[in-house]
Amino acid sequence: MNEVFWGMSGMTWALMGAGFAVIGGGIGSAIGITTISNTASGIVTEDSEKFGRVLPLAAMPGTQGIYGLITAILVLQFFEILLQETAPTIPGELGFKIFLSCLPVAVLCLVTAIYQGMTAVGAAGMIARRSEDSGKALIFPALVETYAVFSLIATILMLFSLRNMYMG
Amino acid sequence: MLFRKSVTEPIRYGYAVGRVRVLEGRMLSGGTYERLLDAPTFGEQKRVLSDSPYGRFLEEAETVEGIERGLGLALDELYGFLVTANLPSPVIRFFRVRYDYANLEARLKAELLGVPVEDLLVGLGTVPIEVVKGSAAQLPKFLRDIYMSLSAEDCAVSEEQITGVVDHALFEDLNTAAKSSKSRFLTGLAALMVDLANVKALLRARSKNWRAPDAEALLLDGGNTPLAELMKLYPVPITEIAELLSKRGPLKGVPADRIADLGNYDVLADDLIVRYLKRARMVAAGPEPVIGYVMARQAEVMMLRMLLIGRLSGVPTEVLRRRLRERYE
Numbered sequence: 001m002n003e004v005f006w007g008m009s010g011m012t013w014a015l016m017g018a019g020f021a022v023i024g025g026g027i028g029s030a031i032g033i034t035t036i037s038n039t040a041s042g043i044v045t046e047d048s049e050k051f052g053r054v055l056p057l058a059a060m061p062g063t064q065g066i067y068g069l070i071t072a073i074l075v076l077q078f079f080e081i082l083l084q085e086t087a088p089t090i091p092g093e094l095g096f097k098i099f100l101s102c103l104p105v106a107v108l109c110l111v112t113a114i115y116q117g118m119t120a121v122g123a124a125g126m127i128a129r130r131s132e133d134s135g136k137a138l139i140f141p142a143l144v145e146t147y148a149v150f151s152l153i154a155t156i157l158m159l160f161s162l163r164n165m166y167m168g
Numbered sequence: 169m170l171f172r173k174s175v176t177e178p179i180r181y182g183y184a185v186g187r188v189r190v191l192e193g194r195m196l197s198g199g200t201y202e203r204l205l206d207a208p209t210f211g212e213q214k215r216v217l218s219d220s221p222y223g224r225f226l227e228e229a230e231t232v233e234g235i236e237r238g239l240g241l242a243l244d245e246l247y248g249f250l251v252t253a254n255l256p257s258p259v260i261r262f263f264r265v266r267y268d269y270a271n272l273e274a275r276l277k278a279e280l281l282g283v284p285v286e287d288l289l290v291g292l293g294t295v296p297i298e299v300v301k302g303s304a305a306q307l308p309k310f311l312r313d314i315y316m317s318l319s320a321e322d323c324a325v326s327e328e329q330i331t332g333v334v335d336h337a338l339f340e341d342l343n344t345a346a347k348s349s350k351s352r353f354l355t356g357l358a359a360l361m362v363d364l365a366n367v368k369a370l371l372r373a374r375s376k377n378w379r380a381p382d383a384e385a386l387l388l389d390g391g392n393t394p395l396a397e398l399m400k401l402y403p404v405p406i407t408e409i410a411e412l413l414s415k416r417g418p419l420k421g422v423p424a425d426r427i428a429d430l431g432n433y434d435v436l437a438d439d440l441i442v443r444y445l446k447r448a449r450m451v452a453a454g455p456e457p458v459i460g461y462v463m464a465r466q467a468e469v470m471m472l473r474m475l476l477i478g479r480l481s482g483v484p485t486e487v488l489r490r491r492l493r494e495r496y497e
Contacts, residue, residue, distance in 0.1 A: 035175070114175060
């Protein structure tokens with residue numbers, strides 16, 4: 001099988017997919033957390049007792065970064081790249097497919113983390129006004145999380161299928 | 169572009185919005201206003217306010233001057249918050265510049281009447297009081313131009329003319345500040361303020377049976393309602409003008425008799441502005457909630473001043489109740 005696909009080796013495609021997943025999730029999480037953290041800091045400045053209630057909101061967009069990392073680890077693990085002394089041979093076509101499989105996490109985690117941060121800002125406003133609504137406030141940003149989870153599931157299923165098809 | 173704005177605005181204004189969300193909850197409630205109205209003495213009113221953000225500013229107040237000083241300090245703190253809120257400088261100017269014009273107006277009128285100006289100035293503007301009452305050459309250009317045009321020796325002006333010229337310049341400045349802020353909310357607010365001021369000027373002129381050109385000269389540019397459209401209403405009686413205004417523009421839906429009641433028009437105008445500001449509460453993050461909160465606090469200070477000074481001066485409770493404005497909640 002040809003080792004090169006569209007001018008890049010299978011290994012390069014695979015690593016690029018893993019890298020994109022980490023970068024997309026990471027950028028999204030960083031922006032999402034910054035967005036909600038600014039608002040949370042403002043709330044805590046005026047009412048320090050609300051720290052515990054806004055903290056889960058501030059942490060929520062961080063999960064997309066974790067999904068990106070999980071994807072990268074799965075790519076490295078499934079296709080025997082992790083902790084190998086010699087570079088494994090990954091056909092170019094498989095590498096490209098690995099890259100495509102990583103895209104749901106790379107793109108969706110980037111977008112959902114940003115929007116989750118924005119939703120969390122609104123939810124933090126609810127907590128600022130009525131502390132007793134903190135449970136309800138968590139639900140709205142959590143709904144955005146659903147789609148990040150879907151992207152992770154899709155990516156895992158695709159990677160799993162590719163491993164079974166190509167690596168036996 | 170829109171996506172970039174929706175990402176950057178929550179980051180830029182997030183801290184201020186977070187603080188505002190908590191501070192909004194500390195604004196005076198309807199119950200507090202009722203207790204202030206029911207309080208038989210100023211001392212009792214101070215006790216009602218002791219746990220509010222105004223308590224520490226009014227602790228020492230015993231006279232009208234003390235109340236003015238205390239509430240001035242409260243406003244000063246509010247404007248300090250504006251600076252820390254990282255709002256663009258045109259937005260800060262939008263809030264503070266009116267005091268510069270009010271100070272200039274006070275100086276011009278004091279000079280006209282030959283009375284001392286010191287007690288009439290407030291230190292909440294962008295120009296220090298010392299500069300406002302100092303030599304004309306020291307005034308910043310935007311104030312100096314008005315001062316020069318009105319205080320020329322060959323120019324005999326009345327108090328009304330001073331108010332007219334200063335108001336024109338103020339609203340022009342507010343419109344420019346709103347436009348430079350690039351905030352649609354603030355631009356809309358400035359336009360609404362102009363519209364309401366124009367309706368007031370039109371009704372006042374009509375009630376005094378002024379000639380149409382004199383009335384037109386009072387109207388300000390920058391509103392949503394074209395001036396020609398307003399002037400078309402001028403020939404009809406004031407009740408009909410109110411009737412027509414209640415069907416269009418910023419006063420749509422307001423009962424005509426309320427519009428025609430010039431004695432309480434300011435209350436109506438403030439209520440409409442508060443209704444506009446309430447839209448800001450629906451914005452999760454951006455400059456709008458901060459602008460809305462600061463405007464609402466300004467209105468709160470104005471109501472408080474009226475209630476406290478009114479009680480100290482022995483104004484009946486029912487009169488004070490009628491002057492109460494809609495609250496930002």
